[in-house]
Amino acid sequence: MATSRKRVGIRDVAAAAGLSITTVSWALNGKGEVAPGTRERVQRVARELGYQPNEAARALRTGRSRILGIAVAHRESGPWEQTYLPYYRSVVAGAAIEAVEHGHAVAAIPVSQARGLEVQVPCDGLIVIDPVRDDPILAGCRRRGIPVVVDGRPLDEGFGDVPVVESDIATGMRTVLDHLRAAGAERPALLTGAERDAYTIDTERLFHNWCRRNDLPGTVRRVRAGESPVAAAESLLDRGVDAVHALNETYGNALLAAAGDRGVEVPDRLRITMMGERDPLAPGNGAGYLSLDPVAIGAACVRVLVAHLNGRRPENVTVPCRFIPPGRTPAG
Amino acid sequence: MATSRKRVGIRDVAAAAGLSITTVSWALNGKGEVAPGTRERVQRVARELGYQPNEAARALRTGRSRILGIAVAHRESGPWEQTYLPYYRSVVAGAAIEAVEHGHAVAAIPVSQARGLEVQVPCDGLIVIDPVRDDPILAGCRRRGIPVVVDGRPLDEGFGDVPVVESDIATGMRTVLDHLRAAGAERPALLTGAERDAYTIDTERLFHNWCRRNDLPGTVRRVRAGESPVAAAESLLDRGVDAVHALNETYGNALLAAAGDRGVEVPDRLRITMMGERDPLAPGNGAGYLSLDPVAIGAACVRVLVAHLNGRRPENVTVPCRFIPPGRTPAG
DNA sequence: CTGAAAGCGCTTACAG
């Protein structure tokens, strides 16, 4: 009932209980051997005093802060804001929810491509989303011996031992393209972007391979940096394609807009699919969706990272995508 | 170039540079008075050794961890997953991006309504989103003297001094309802929920007040816990209303689905608005959107909290909403 | 079952 201004520490609890701080620490953390009565008394006194351990001290002493960093790139570009940012957000959310199961919290740490992590905070390990070429964060973790897991294949050489969590876009792309073909596509196209990240590169490769296997001409159109996605979509439609898969929702929506402008009916005259999330309750717009599951990705990253932290051999994880064909989903 | 297994500490840098750890600390942190040549040498040696300060130790010593906690409730319910969770995610993202400007990172800390914060991590202050009645987190922060800022009016008494960041739904609701009226609404309705959080309560109150001021009959339908939003939407349409505002996107999409099922044209025969985010590129669905700006909310929370931490008197902040009328937005 | 003491790796008065 002391109304002191200072925060109550383990010392205060020990004094109030007439015990040593050792015993208080044991009692509160359930370690060591403490008489049951003593333990209860300590817990009661701690509660009455409103004692909360100083987490920084605990972290320093134990070497564990219980924080998992998640490195989130931030770039100022249209499609990025509209599609990648929501993806990252969901990964963070999935990671946060999973982390609590393992007694951790997740800290979103913005990164700049040039300088790497923008702020230094205590953390036990790091989740790196979509590593870039010559990734400064990966290099930093390696040097400092910080456990790391990546979402998306690392582009740099020499990181073969870093555990990877990935969406199974190989299966996903096959499903999508098979769907387009079954729907009658004879001139399939891919609306993709200019950035050379692993996701874009892999998507293009999978598209090419599928076209080759299916003996179909494949048209690839990359939206250039600074180019309007709608303009790119229009120029693609001008080339007489009858089915387009878009790398992300920004591009997919641009296709829908371009088709709408010219009165081309989707999906009857033009089949459109895109990589993206879709609210299962939203009314249909004629497009099919290949949904990544970023929440599951975030959760998987945490599981792998925690395994790593606990000295277990981490394994790579593949998270399935979900294909949602065009048409209104049954509401309810 | 020592290939030791142990992490390099300030001690190692001092030894390598032939200086005391004091001087190294001064030199690296830009404090104290250090000869320019010495400073450069220290920085070079530190870089060569790959020295990174132990953040837990720094946090213990300075009392600042540079982490801002953000308490994110997690409940397992349909509309919650689909609309509140995305909102929270965006708040976290906005907070993370803003925090870096102030040298902080943001840690998403899941909370349960019963036990409060699910995990203890070092943090300098806390952002509490949508405080509930008898909020255990608010109480805990008060007791422990942790600086806190809330998004959404606190429901509990005695927290009048806590800084609040809020969306200006008063202006937003007026805009939306005026729009519905201008579009010809004579029997407006509100599709709302059963939970008694400040946002729901305020929305209902604003709706009632507006109806009274405009001398219109106002119908309120609350989706009950466990009830299908589409079923609720259908029962509302049965009551002959000609315009409905929905509390969130789940309910708004349910209205669109219900209207679609009965062939009621939106917005010609039924006007629909909803609180929610809308991709500006997505094709129109006939509904109007009142967009909260969760990213701005998150950023504002961080600014207010940082002001608080730095001893400045924090002030409440109101973030404007954006009304997006129905219809295709110009693409581009 | 309990306590006195060391020490995690820093920052920062303080003394030169």
Next chain:
DNA sequence: CTGAAAGCGCTTACAG
């Protein structure tokens, strides 16, 4: 301009 030393608040061998 530089260094020796205290101490942030815990956890944890170690000795009783």
